[in-house]
Amino acid sequence: MKVAVVGAGPAGVRAVERLVAAGISPVWIDEAPDGGGRIYQRPPAGLARDARTLYGFEAKRATSVHETLDALKPKVDWRPETLVWHIRPEARTLNTLSRGRQAEVAYDAAILCTGAMDRVIPVPGWTRPGVTTLGAAQIALKTQGCGIGRRVAFLGTGPLLWLVAHQYAKAGAEVVAVLDTTSFATKLRAAPGLMLGGMTFAKGLYYTAWLRRRGIHIAEGVTPIAIDGDDNGVTAIAWRDAAGREHRAECDAAGIGWGLKPEAQLADLARVPFRHDPVQANWVPVRDEAGRTPVAGIYLAGDGAGIGGAEVAEIAGARAALTLLADAGHRIDPIETVTLDRRLASQARFRAALERAFPFPTHLARSIADDTLLCRCEGLRAGELRAAARAEAATGPATEVNRAKSFTRVGMGRCQGRVCGAAAAEVLAAELGCDVAAIGRLRGQPPVKPIPIPAPVSAP
Template identity: 70%
Template sequence: MKVAVVGAGPAGVRAVEALLAAGIRPVWIDEAMDGGGRIYQRPPTGMRRDARTLYGFEAARATALHAALDAAKPRADWRPETLAWNIRPGRQQLHTLSAGTHGVVEYDAAILCTGAMDRVVPVKGWTLPGVTTMGGAQIALKSQGCGIGQRVAFLGSGPLLWLVAYQYAKAGAQVAAVLDTTPFAAKAAAAPGMLRGPATFAKGLYYIGWLRAHGVRIAEGVTPLAIEGEGSVSGIRWRDAKGAEHHADCDAVGIGWGLKPEAQLADLAGVPFNFDALQHNWVPRRDAAGRTPVGGIYLAGDGSGIGGAEVAELAGARAALALLEDAGRKVETAALDRRLEKLARFRSALEKAFPFPAHLAAGLPDDAIFCRCENLTVGELRATTAGPQIPAPEVNRAKAISRAGMGRCQGRVCGAAAAEILAARLGCGVAEVGRLRGQAPVKPIPLTAPPLVTTP
């Protein structure tokens, strides 16, 4: 049986581990130089920073995952620095690119563990040099041992906001401000539900308490007004919950409002999507075990719905067991299913504590840039819904008229905000305007690469 696993983060590692234990040697593809995913990103060889410094409270989990990764590599067909850029479900093929050369991986079944990326709300000035996503700021710290600036402000919401601010402060950076767009009352109301994950909840409280104790400027329930600067970032301006305006000097800003699934391959595989109102994300359809309506396609980890690293590890193993069960193998899944169900209840509370601020995207001024690839303004997108052109009742029609999402990111960055802007303009729910459909290649590839080579 030919099995392909895409991704070597927590979900991919545990999926491969389960397949190897069953005697199946999968083709294992990851875009990075090494596995671990973004959450457990490994530093380059030679960087002398121990696991505790890099991963904090997650050091033991990261070390265990890395050990499993290293044990699995020589037993699998391990292919790092390989981009899976297209999938053809009818032919059971994955198209790849590695070292400038195209390839085709044939499979009988594939487990897609494609992870997630930062979810962004455009802010005036967010295209200035010095502005990066929260995940990008964290990767710079883990993989290169450097920060995105010397005096950094963090703007957004969700657990990653507080974690990255804490990591920067601990590493010696000057944190100018931590600006959370979620009101404190929303988090307090969800606190009883978050007690279902006491260890994770306690870590979050610790990060916030530590930042406060060390004098970091913190504001909750803020409305971002602008990231300021001439040529590069020089400050950030916001309005507090009472309506008063504030400013902080900084030379870099990390932004992010939670995560969104990197689900383009699932889309190209023909997996249908549902709008998850709680996560405020479009997620590919799958059952609790990772099976999709498309035969031979399984999903695990944040690429199938945001759950976090612990859920991803369990879901990776569970998807592999589902694949084995469908192949006629006898497997035991009851314990895994119970753990996943328990963590799902905690995740529900977490999403309620940090809801996506749709109102911020919907309320952007007309002159704000929302699509940085095509340099499109909010006003230009709103204009697609009226006038002499064919009105755009949904986001793909707006894309055809305005070029929104046609740049290098293919809407991965601007798509969520575009849907909110259109929904507000049309007076409907965001689910009604749809989502930007996936296109191959899922990321830019060179036109000059050598022709496709089929590999078993």
């Protein structure tokens, strides 16, 4: 049986671990030079640092993932630095690109563990040099031991906002402000559900308390005004507090992010149907609790199937592998599957509380100023999308984001809407007076990321 696993983060590692234990040696593909995923990303060999410095409270879990990863590499067809840019379910093949060479990988079954990326709301100045997503700021710190600036402001909402601010301050950067668009009252209402998270909740409380004790400026319930600067970089960040007062902090870099969204382009190309999750405010691929999708031979695990975090990804990766094995006729331990299912159900309750505590601020996305750059790939401003939607609505129905794409080019650039898609859908929904779920989602196209054409073809 030919099995392919895409992704070597927590979900991919635990999936491959179960497959190898059952005697299957899969093709294991990851875009990064090494595994661990973004959450447990390893630095280059020449920049080795101890796990506690890199991962903090997650050092033990990260070390376990890395040790399992290294032990599995000789037992599988390990292919790092390899992009899966297309999947063809009718032919059961993956198209890959590695070091400039293309190849096809045949599979009978595939587990897609493609992870997540930051969700962004455009604010004036968000495309200036020195502005990154929260995830990119964290990657710079982990992989290169450097920050995105010396005086850094962080803006957004969600657990990653507080974690990255803590990591930067602990590494010695001057964190001038942590600006959370979620109000303290919203978080307080979600507190009973957050307590289900146990140590995860406790770690979140620690990060916020640690930042406050060091006198770092923290504001909650803020409304971003702008990231100021010029073509040379960032000079300041401006915002309104919950009472409507304007503030400004000088800085030379800013990290922004409003939660995460699944990297589900391959699931889309595999023709897995999607549904809108109102709790996460994300479009997520359809799968059952065991990781099985409606498309034969395609299984999903980790944040690429719906945001759950690293611990959930590990559990879901193991569960999806067991599902694949059971579907292939292997005997699996029913006690293990029940245990994994119970853990996933428990984590789902905590995750729902986390989403209520840090909701995606649709009001900010819908009120993006007309002159703000919305789709940076195509140079499209929010006002241009609104104007086009009004003009189109006057002559017929326009309540679909792919139709908006056809008459404005929103999401037609290099990122295919991965960055602008969420905000664009909210802008369109507000202009047309409908729910964002009715707007739909931008459909993916191969290649999922830019590739050179032509590229040499390697033998399978």
